[in-house]
Amino acid sequence: MIASALLAVTVAFPRPGQTLPPVAASYMSGAVPRGVTNLVVQGKPVEIYRTGGWVTMVDLAEGENEVEIVADGVATNVVVMVERKPKPKLDAEGNPLPPPPPKVYEKLAYAADEAQTPPAGKSPAEVLVVIDPGHGGPKDTGAVSPHGFFEKDANLALARDVKAALVALGYRVEMTRESDVAVPLYDRARGACEKRADAFISIHHNATACDKDPRIVRYTAVYKWNDIGASLAAAINARMGGVLEGDIPNNGVMHANFAVTRNPQVPSCLVETDFITTPEGEEAIWNPARRRRIAAAIADGFADWASQSVP
Template sequence: MRKLFITFSVLFFGVLFGQNNSIVVMRDGKNVGILTPDTIDGYLYISTDQLVTIGGGPRYFAKKKFKESMRLWGTRVVFSPENPFAVVDGTPYNLGLPVRLDKDGLMIPLTGFFETFALATNYRMIFHSDTIELTSIEQSRSEISGTTEIESLSQTPPKNENENSARKKGKKGLIVIDPGHGGKDPGAIGPSGIREKDITLAIAKDLKSELESRNYEVVLTRDSDVFIPLSDRSKLANKLKADLFISIHCNASKKSGPHGTQGFYLSPAKTNEARAAAALENKSLLMEDDPIIDNLDELQYIMADMVQSTYQRESSILSYIIEQNISKETNLEARGPQGAGFYVLYGTYMPAVLIETAFISNKKEEKFLTLPKNQRKIAEAIA
């Protein structure tokens, strides 16, 4: 399933951009250049010559080390041939595909590079059919205070010695669906009293049925109104050796205006909006019988190994795909996927996303969420 997911992600963006079409790169609203990708082994690549043209910085080639470095808008990036990792300001990131060497020099995987560049810097990235849009985030990752004081949270990935149960049953894969909140934790409550925990469970059950109809094995972290500690949810996914973990939620704001659907993945938050969404969902920690924290300020553990998460790129792409699908099927505004420190996603050993389906604090969207037909639409869009 993981290999299938990676292939689907790359193909998805290949269809989105089209084969060998010109792509405009926008940075903070300004056209900084046009890229013309080449297709290598079915995937879209761009040359480092093109990157330098849009980035405007110097480049260097170390012949002995066979590495090429350049500066893009002040950020140093290093590539080497046949290596799937790029080093961005001293930190390695997985591009998903290897850098290639051909007659035009080094060729860089298009979507992998821009996805990585946005993750590694203070940019928000949006893909359009013929445009890549990069927008600066005022508060970069370096401004986030606090390091880990919860070292016991670190876990060693389990040995994947056996296939999961889905493989043995001839299924396409095993997906764990997590209906947010439950039991004594109602989650966010809408203007008319609708509880998030009820909406998430309804959508999760519809999603389970839809995925099972497509030959996936699906396990819910809860199938009734019960309270499940956040850490137990990810532990279940790990124990089952799941291929994907999807946590279903409803967003909320103190203001009634915010609206739309949004996908999240585990990463240091770059915006106050993302931090607020994570804080909202992490409140469940305070309701546990033996909470690991006394207040949410202790969750400023944004750890270095989050950035290096093996599945971060897959998760970020998955959150984008799901968000776009929900927006297309429901006409809810797509707010743009973001990374944040959601505790329920921490420690998962597979691509993992948290989907804020809509704003339950918005009267119009609260009403939308209560209708079974709309819950099914959301489930079908996620599937």
């Protein structure tokens, strides 16, 4: 019966046996084979999307949780672990300690002190852009979609299209990875500094926090850390918001202390294209025509920024 149970339904997140942080509820996602029309998770009916993907919220308790998934009468039980809540830190008198101060990030050791300005006045052939497809390699898959597709692959597919769109505009482009290989996080920004690249654009696809419902969280956004990254992020976001209007909401430019956005030398930003964790997002991300439109928007946003006159 195990074989038929495995055929009936797959679970992409949380993986069976996965340990989650201390949460009272988490999303669970997966896919059913064609023809399955009835899905019940933890006693509640769950909507199956056009592609067979599904997602729902499940209640969890500290320790071991057994979640029953019934697809057309065939049950699969998935065991998920939930970590214990950490005890609050107390002072000598038993009062809660104040939260720790926010982290202060130091300049990247290999970066120059001088921030580079936008390459206005340079011809496209003199401008070098580093495109960074996020994650990669067997251990760092990034987020996982209901059918078990990895964010690292979606990032590489979009990054290749962005590279093609930028090359078509005449820019020089280098990628931090051209295939499914692991690249250490800090080496990604290091390369851009060492080559004195004019800009660094990291390409990602978003995932909701495990206790947020992916069915109601979906948007595009571009993240920046410092002033030199802000105008690059704004130019790319403006074009992305335009091309995705009526498709998904645009959350605009957001501030984020990511390792790849904190570059003090090279204008840098991180694109969170869409959410891979909702079945609708998963389907949209693998639409090649839509992906090329998004890639063209990123390239056009870059070109807008690169030709801005420096104040």
